[in-house]
Amino acid sequence: MAEVKLAVLGGGGAGKSALTVRFLTRRFIGEYASNAECIYTKHLCLDGRQIHLEIYDPCSQRGKLSLTDELHWADGFIIVYDISDRASFAFAKALLYRIRESQLGACKKMVESAVFLVGNKQDLCHMREVGWDEGQKLAMDNKCQFCELSAAEHYQEVVAMFMKVLRNVTSSFKVKEKRRPSGSKSMAKLINNMFGKRRKSV
Numbered sequence: 001m002a003e004v005k006l007a008v009l010g011g012g013g014a015g016k017s018a019l020t021v022r023f024l025t026r027r028f029i030g031e032y033a034s035n036a037e038c039i040y041t042k043h044l045c046l047d048g049r050q051i052h053l054e055i056y057d058p059c060s061q062r063g064k065l066s067l068t069d070e071l072h073w074a075d076g077f078i079i080v081y082d083i084s085d086r087a088s089f090a091f092a093k094a095l096l097y098r099i100r101e102s103q104l105g106a107c108k109k110m111v112e113s114a115v116f117l118v119g120n121k122q123d124l125c126h127m128r129e130v131g132w133d134e135g136q137k138l139a140m141d142n143k144c145q146f147c148e149l150s151a152a153e154h155y156q157e158v159v160a161m162f163m164k165v166l167r168n169v170t171s172s173f174k175v176k177e178k179r180r181p182s183g184s185k186s187m188a189k190l191i192n193n194m195f196g197k198r199r200k201s202v
């Protein structure tokens, strides 16, 4: 069974939990505890292949750009901003820059395929502060995929976005394998040391 680890990152209130929970449960829940970080686990079948998926949803990320733990842990990243909040777009930009900077030297192909930029809260387009073309340009500049959607109103789009990331991550696994230092035992230890987070199975 393939193991895939995704980190959903972005500014405070951008909708990281909403997107994650929407994908995992089909439901949009208005409010989430933002003081607890979680790793959700889920088994799913992708193109006939069994996947053990772990999704890291941090508590509020305001100001945290170091990403050292996340960069070691994650196979792929979903970077979320709120289209009605320009500050969250600036934060997403900084996160993309940080990811790109740290991985570019190691493995360019992986960077290009395993990062997805998401402009969330498309239902709030009457309050839009970030244009679609700005998101698209940022994604192109960082060679990642891009979409706008609404965790509140779109279920299929949210699933499609997660599936695209999963497909890209699993197809880049051959490259990634070379980077992994050792087996799953040491990786589990690393995760526990770094995160020690609450785990939830869905």
Ligand SMILES: Nc1nc2c(ncn2[C@@H]2O[C@H](COP(=O)(O)OP(=O)(O)OP(=O)(O)O)[C@@H](O)[C@H]2O)c(=O)[nH]1
Binding pocket: 010, 011, 012, 013, 014, 015, 016, 017, 018, 019, 029, 030, 031, 032, 033, 034, 035, 058, 059, 060, 061, 120, 121, 122, 123, 124, 149, 150, 151, 152, 153
């Ligand atoms: N209108 C609208 N509101 C949304 C959408 N997604 C999330 N929200 C709301 O935005 C607020 C923040 O959502 P969260 O999912 O908690 O955001 P977060 O990025 O996990 O926030 P932190 O944990 O504080 O970093 C909540 O009130 C959600 O109901 C959306 O697509 N549309």
